Amino acid sequence: MATIFSKNKGRSAAIMDLSVSIFVVIIMIMIVIPLPAVMLDFLLILNLALSFTILLLTLFTKSVLEFSSFPTVLLITTMFRLGLNISSTRLILTVGSAGDVIATFANLVTGNNIIVGAVIFLIIFIIQMIVVTSGSSRVSEVSARFSLDAMPGKQMSIDSDLASGLISEEDAKNRRKDLERETQFYGAMDGASKFVKGDATASIIITIINLIGGILIFTVQNGMGVMEALNQFGKLTIGDGLVSQIPSLLISIASGILVTRSGNAKSFGSSLVPELFSTAKVLFILSGIMLVFSFVPGFPFFLFFMIATAAGAAGYLVNESNQKENNRLAQEERATIAAKRTERHRNHENTIVPHQIDAIAIEIGYGLIEIADETKDENIMNQVLVIRKQFAQELGILLGPIRIRDNLQLGSNEYVIKIKGNEQAKNELFMDKALLLMPDGESVPVKGITAKEPAFGLDALWIETSDRELADLHGLTVVDPLTVMVTHLKETIRQHSHELLGRQEVQALLEGLKEKYNVVVDELIPDVLRLGEVQKVLQNLLKEQIPITDMVTILETLADYGTTVKDSELLTEYVRQALKQTIVQPHLDDTRTLHVVTVHPDAEEMISQSIQKSSAGSIPVLQGDVINHLFDQVKSIHSHLERQGIPHVLLVSPKNRPALRNLLAYNFPELAILSLNEVPNEIAITAEGMVDKVN
Structure with a gap:
């Protein structure tokens, strides 16, 4: 079956090739051999039908690749029209007639006034030559240039889609072939558009020859009067010009439509109507404008009012249609969201452990x-x-x-x-x-x-x-x-x-470090410290808003001191000292000066002697009045500096820092407490106040 289909297809292609070859040969014969008037009429009608076919085809074409043979068709139809021009000119100059088609066109357009016919012919010529042909030629030239410039980028896009698996090898091959055909089409159209311009120029020259030659031949050789010859050959010339120019104009318009098509995969009509009449506001405004014009004295009221009514009705229908479409899209969108939410909940239920609490x-x-x-x-x-x-x-x-x-x-x-x-x-x-x-x-x-x-x-x-x-x-x-x-x-x-940094999160952080810093991770865990002990240190840092982004420094410090120190609070202090540049940075002013509030040495000594260890960490055990006095002084100085907009910290001795932090954290969570060992030597310090000793 496939073999029979292949043979039929090959036979059809051979027949079409032979037919086109015969048609091109006939065009060449027409230029040399005189044609009878009946044959000329048939070929003129065939030319007109062919021109309408090409125009309609371009209106329904969705892509230039669907009519990639258009540049060659443009050349053949141009030669066909020139052959018909030569044949009609031969008949006009020899027998003073060119068949029924040309005579009918002449009578329909000129009637009893040859000047009207001449003006209409010139207008058609000007429209084709200056507007349609010139514009199409320019668009073809620009399209060819941009198509060639864009070819490397499109080729890279195809290669990228192929590499990412979005398209198959066969799809990539077809897209490359289409890209090559599109580039060749615009390149060919850049030259083929010159055929139309040359055809229009040749037509006006042939028309002038018909007019002048016919008058001279039939007045000098056949004794016809000048006015009689002018009237006869003027009509024939205009008819011949119109029969030639109208198909030429149709093909020029088809050429312009084809080369000005944008990249949407729709026919001209299916893309034009929705784009032109899809905005209700525009139609309502148009209705209002036409309604205003209908009341202008001298304008035909009924015609303007009819168009205003039609535009208003169209606007109403478009608005209703848009609302229905928006409602439909909204329903689809809600359905999609609901489906996604259901899927997300289903996945969540499948992956979450029973009774597990979200962090x-x-x-x-x-x-x-x-x-x-x-x-x-x-x-x-x-x-x-x-x-x-x-x-x-x-x-x-x-x-x-x-x-x-x-x-x-x-x-x-x-x-x-x-x-x-x-x-x-x-x-x-x-x-x-x-x-x-x-x-x-x-x-x-x-x-x-x-x-x-x-x-x-x-x-x-x-x-x-x-x-x-x-x-x-x-x-x-x-x-x-x-x-x-x-x-x-x-x-x-x-x-x-x-609270959000559990053992699992710490393990994930360490796994991320292992790729580049596996030595320090392997040295620390589990030989020096357990994972839970590292977690406690990191949690202590985060409690005071110290970032743990420099994990390498943190782990190296823990590895240095972890062999002899197991107290997480003391290990945290060693890590803080290693991170002193990071810790002090947020508290510096614009001049990189650290404003500090200090504690009186006697008060420092009293706090140092009263520190006791507990499961919650170090804390000074002081009398109630002493703690109240300490809180009052810290609050007074802290509030005063905040009102002035001065960034500041409480600077204490390294030994007292954890205990004072635990004591003040609840009442002054935003107050940073630093030790002397956490301030780099190059940082300038300005004292802004002092917490006095208790009498």
């Missing part, structure tokens, strides 16, 4: 559901990815997935942040408002709902989004609800980062 979770009220809408560019899901990356870069910890779920027991606008199943933060958001941070001691030009910024406890107002521009003009800080939640989440995670 980090956010629960939201039903009024905040849109903040987790994955179809929007700004959503909490995208921000979670950014947060995990930031903590990996800034603190050096690898956060696990952050679960986000709705909780109908919460208020509509409430959310809760949980760490290991325990509620650590709670706040309220208004999705239709923005949060204005209140400047200290200043009034604001807008009204709103009094609130507290949840991450840092600043006074704030929930204002309408329409007032945001006014607040921005006054230099006030305004943040959107999503940013409020994200900032709150980041600060909550930062405060509890030490």
